[in-house]
Amino acid sequence: MSRPVHILKVLMAGAGLLAAALVPTPAAAAPAPTDGPAAVARARVAADELMSSYEPNKAWFPSSWWNSAVALQTIGDYMQRTGDRRYLAQLDNTFEKDKGAFPAGYLSGDELWGNFTSRAIDDSEWWGLTWIQAYDLTKNRKYLDMAVTIARFVEDYWDDTCGGGVWWNAERTYKNAVTNGLWIRLTAELHNRLPGDTYWLGRAQQGWNWLNGSGMLNSAGLVNDGLNDNCESNGDTVWTYNQGLAIGAGLELWRATRNPQLLTTVRRLADAAIAPGGLVTDGVLTEYCDAPGRTCDDNGKQFKGIFMRYWMDLADTTHDRRYTDFVARQAATVWDNDRDAADRLGLHWSGATPNVFDWRTQASALSALIAAVPATPPVRSLSATTDPALPVVMPATGSATQVKVTVNLQATGPVGDSIDVTVRAAAPSGWTVTPTRTTVKLRTRGNAVPVQTSVDLAVTIPAGTPDGLHSVTATATSGSQLSFTTRSDVLIAHKADFDTGTAAETPWLFDADGSQSNGVQNRFADGHSYFVYRFPFPSDATSASVALTIDNEFVIQVSGDGQNWTTVATETNQVHDGENKAVRTFDLTPYLATAAYVRISDSFPDTGWGGRVYHVTATYN
Incomplete structure (x- = not known):
């Protein structure tokens, strides 16, 4: 489940619905010039790298349910923006394989109730938006019908507590920005795709009016996370995805109504995001958790990309040079500073080190590159x-x-x-x-x-x-x-010597499979996943060994070809707290004729506490 986040309280005077077209303000100007062919090429390279992490059997990106929805939505954005249609089959694969009910722990920590719903109401909404994106790409009505089904499910969690709003979870413990920003965008998107609809438009307007009056938008125009038990803003962290969703909600509702007050509010939210004290450091979008000295969890890794998805919508809609320039700046810093030779994109768009790279950070930064692609992409x-x-x-x-x-x-x-x-x-x-x-x-x-x-x-x-x-x-x-x-x-390198979860690990990581890394000195394999390191020792070496700092429920295997494995250590006790953490050393001399491979997996695959490695050292003589 994505973490709770607040949404904006927007000051929108009056409600009248005007069928007026957008009239640029004096601040608006022609979009900033962009190198269209290069922008398309960069987005394609980053999208292909992201899709290399797609797991086709479970039809997701391993070990994260709502993040998978957003990653697939990002791929949908890429295809819609560039004209590339190579990944439509993966979208449909996920739709067909994952629309059923699943027990807790299979695709989500929560039980999935079918039709991409669960106790995590915001997770369900992310999937609703993903299937609308699939409908936009294919015009296959089954995707839009699924989004309607999800919206009907979510609607049951709107009630009069705090004057309205959708609950964050099925237990009805929290009303927050992310769930309600998603609700407005989802229902407004449904209205804009269902001819003759009035019902979903009414729900979107109701949600927007409630959000504006909720108190979650602070005096600076930034969105706090949610409401406390007294139905007042809790003043909690301003996350980029809440700010972006508020902008995106207002834009989609504006497309439905052409009410200029909506654009006034959207601009206020956008200007607050890039103003001093907002969400930008030295011109670069920066999440609260990726500032120096802090760490983003798997949820926070993807927030900035959601912001950029809706900022792209803002730039396309207004053609305001300030907004298009911001897009160009984010795309340039991601490509120039946040990319390694394998075209992996990291958490810190500024390039600050140590950086973190995984499919979530890839999807997030990809959204910045997609936003830089012209709305009408070049053919070449x-x-x-x-x-x-x-x-x-x-x-x-x-x-x-x-x-x-x-x-x-x-x-x-x-x-x-x-x-x-x-x-x-x-x-x-x-x-x-x-x-x-x-x-x-x-x-x-x-x-x-x-x-x-x-x-x-x-x-x-x-x-x-x-x-x-x-x-x-x-x-x-x-x-x-x-x-x-x-x-x-x-x-x-004459030796391997690296912390896991860092860029230094990457050249040695031969096969990450479904393993995860939650930061520096942390890589683990739960269930039936594993990870493999490869050490290409030279032909004239006479001996070699590897030392692993490892704990929890591990199986350690070695190989000379990466296919035929010999087990050299197994934890036979169910250890869940790392109390068996130790440096364990293994002889790799028998594998000097080729290359040595070391694989770590889970000795108790049903418990979720698989082998966790902190540091690796491999040497030869």
């Missing part, structure tokens, strides 16, 4: 990625090492066009890369399915190269308009 685009993006070399003594890096290209263009793409590669001084220049031909198929091909690079690393990251870059160009640079960060 070109992107490139590398594989492996973060290779590890544990070098032999006195001899060069070779690695292969594949440059994967994707392009869009008018159907049937033939385009030439030139790839130029570069490596550090003293290294060689072959070829340094090559040209491939692609025949494009429009926006819906980017065409793709690949180029292999042979990279030779000289003996004596110092430990550290060394970048091999590849720039793909086509004509004078399309250019995209990618890189592979080769890690040279």
Whole structure:
């Protein structure tokens, strides 16, 4: 369940419904210029990285129910914004597989009651918005019907306590901003898609009027989290997603009514968010929990993306240069400062370290990149990625090492066009890369399915190269308009020595499977999930070992090929509090002929306290 958050109390004088079109204020101007092809390419690369974490059997993003709804909604935004339609099948896979009832612990900590509903009312609303997005993409009525079903479920949790509003949970313990911001947006979206509707419009207007009078919008125009037992604002944290939802709720209701008072309120909320004392630090959107010295939980990791989803709506609707400039600033800082060679996007958009990377932070930052894509996307685009993006070399003594890096290209263009793409590669001084220049031909198929091909690079690393990251870059160009640079960060290391849950762990993490990391020095595998580290020891090594700081209910296995496993340690007691935390060392010498793989899993998969690793050290002689 997403954490409770407050919504805004908006000062909206008068109620009359005016059928007037939006008239830009004097502050409005033409949208800021943007490099459309580059924006599309960047969003595509980040979307593909996000979808690499999609688990097709359970049809979700592992271990988080409401976050999965928002991640899929973000992919829907990406497809709608760019014209790419490659991920429609995954949306439908989730719809068909997950619409039933499930016991607690299977997809959510809560029991799921069917039709994407549960005791977490806000979770249900997130899924309602996801299926409206799917309907917008496909016009398949089953998605819209599901959103209506969800809205009818949520409506039962509106009552007269505190003068109205939807309860946050089925136990009716809290009325807050997130649940009611979602309610307004959901019902207004239904109205705007159901010809002749008046019912859902009435519910949206009722919800907006209640929210405005609830007290959750503070004097600065920022949204506090919810109401206390006296039905007064609790003055709790201003989370970005509450602010964004309030903006988004007002915009969708404005589309239904054209009431200019709604836009006045929306602008007040938006201006408060970017004003001094708002939600921005040095020009960059910053969550309360991702400020220095704080830590975001799995909920908070995704809040900023929700804000940007509705800020994109704001920029599209008003064309106000201040709002479009803000979009451009967030997208630029994410791409330039918050991205690693594998195109993973982190929690701290400013690039502050230590950063946190997972599919939730990926979905969140992706929304900033999507917002920078022009509302009418260009047909032509070109992107490139590398594989492996973060290779590890544990070098032999006195001899060069070779690695292969594949440059994967994707392009869009008018159907049937033939385009030439030139790839130029570069490596550090003293290294060689072959070829340094090559040209491939692609025949494009429009926006819906980017065409793709690949180029292999042979990279030779000289003996004596110092430990550290060394970048091999590849720039793909086509004509004078399309250019995209990618890189592979080769890690040279004579030992592995890293905390889990950090960027330093990533090059060694061969297979994350369904494991989770809740921060620095924390990676664990519950149930039937696992995670695997790979150590490519050199051919001239004579011995090797790995030391794991580990606790809880673990199984530790080793392998020389990543497929055939030998169990070397198992916790046979049910340990739930980390009391067995210790450094355990294992011999990897038998696996020097290839590479050594170490897998951690759960010795009691039904209890939810699987092996948890804090630190890893692997050495060789």
